[in-house]
Amino acid sequence: MVFGQLVIGPPGSGKTTYCNGMSQFLKLIGRKVAVVNLDPANDALPYECAVNIEDLVRLSDVMVEHSLGPNGGLVYCMDYLEKNIDWLESKLKPLVKDHYLLFDFPGQVELFFLHSNAKNVICKLIKKMNLRLTVVHLVDAHLCCDPGKYVSALLLSLSTMLHLELPHINVLSKIDLVESYGKLAYNLDFYTDVQDLSYLQYHLDQDPRSAKHRKLTKELCDVIEDYSLVSFTTLDIQDKESVGNLVKLIDKKQWVYICWDRR
Incomplete structure (x- = not known):
């Protein structure tokens, strides 16, 4: 049984820094790690x-050869990876024994919520290689300083959870820097627990751009609360205790697989 993490999140959320720090931490606690x-x-x-x-x-070759921009090029690359999944399987095969x-x-x-290629790649790996993977979805903590951006992050997190259908942890990354972007309207628990979002409405109304979309924002918040799936944990990748707490949560999520296999 092979365990691992799928590290996703918007650009600038710290995915590569996370993979670097997480791999170092896991090695320190005695796990053999392979970053893909x-x-x-x-x-x-x-x-x-x-x-x-x-x-x-x-990506650079794809953009030149097919006259695509960065986003279109990435979609093409994921399609190409899906069609050549055997290549990835052959690379992973020596690693899955003990990494x-x-x-x-x-x-x-x-x-992760408009196209199916990335999900197809993940599903094929899980099925063919018997992988037990948990999604770690990183969201930059500074989005909590802007109510509109925070609601957008919640909606993105919910959409991704529903699309991927895997054990999932949403993480507010760079939590050590959050106060440098400005004072939060509420305590941090409000943002991690995703409490009553109606409290954000007053702050959203202070921005004329958000006020004119008041009804739409309220309905989006209602959707998020009706599903009641989204919550966040926090992370400072430079802090060993913070990383350790996250590893415990991820390991706990992966027990879902073990319990299911024992049935």
Whole structure:
């Protein structure tokens, strides 16, 4: 039984930094770790990756050859990876015997709730290689300072959870920097527990751009609360205790697989 993490999140949320820090922490506690870079736009890796999608397809080459922009190029790369899933399986096969896997995915959010290619890649790996994976969805904590952006982050988190249908942890990353962006309207617990979102309405109304979309925002908040699926844990990747607490949560999520297999 092979365990691992699918690390996703918008651009700038700290996915690559997370994979670097998490791999170092896991090695310190005695786990053999292999980082798999599946982001063809990530050409400056701070970690040593066991598998690199650039050995299969390069975003820069795709953009030139097919006259695509960065987003279209990434969708093409994921389609290409799905069609060549045997390549990825062959690279992972020597690792699955004794390694914990960290998959570093691209930051384009549409890959995880508009397109099916990334999900298809994940599902094929889970089925063919008997992987037990937990999604770690990173969201930059500074979004909590802006009520509108926070609601958008909640909606993105919910959409991704429903689309991927896997054990899932939403993480407010860079929590050590959150106060540098401004004072939060409420205590941090309000944002991590996703409490009564109606309290945000007053702050949203202070922005003329948000006020004119008041009804839409309220209905989106109602959808988020009706599902009651989204919550966050916090992370300072430089703090060992913070990383350790997150690892415990991830391990607990992965017990879902073990309990299911024992039935």
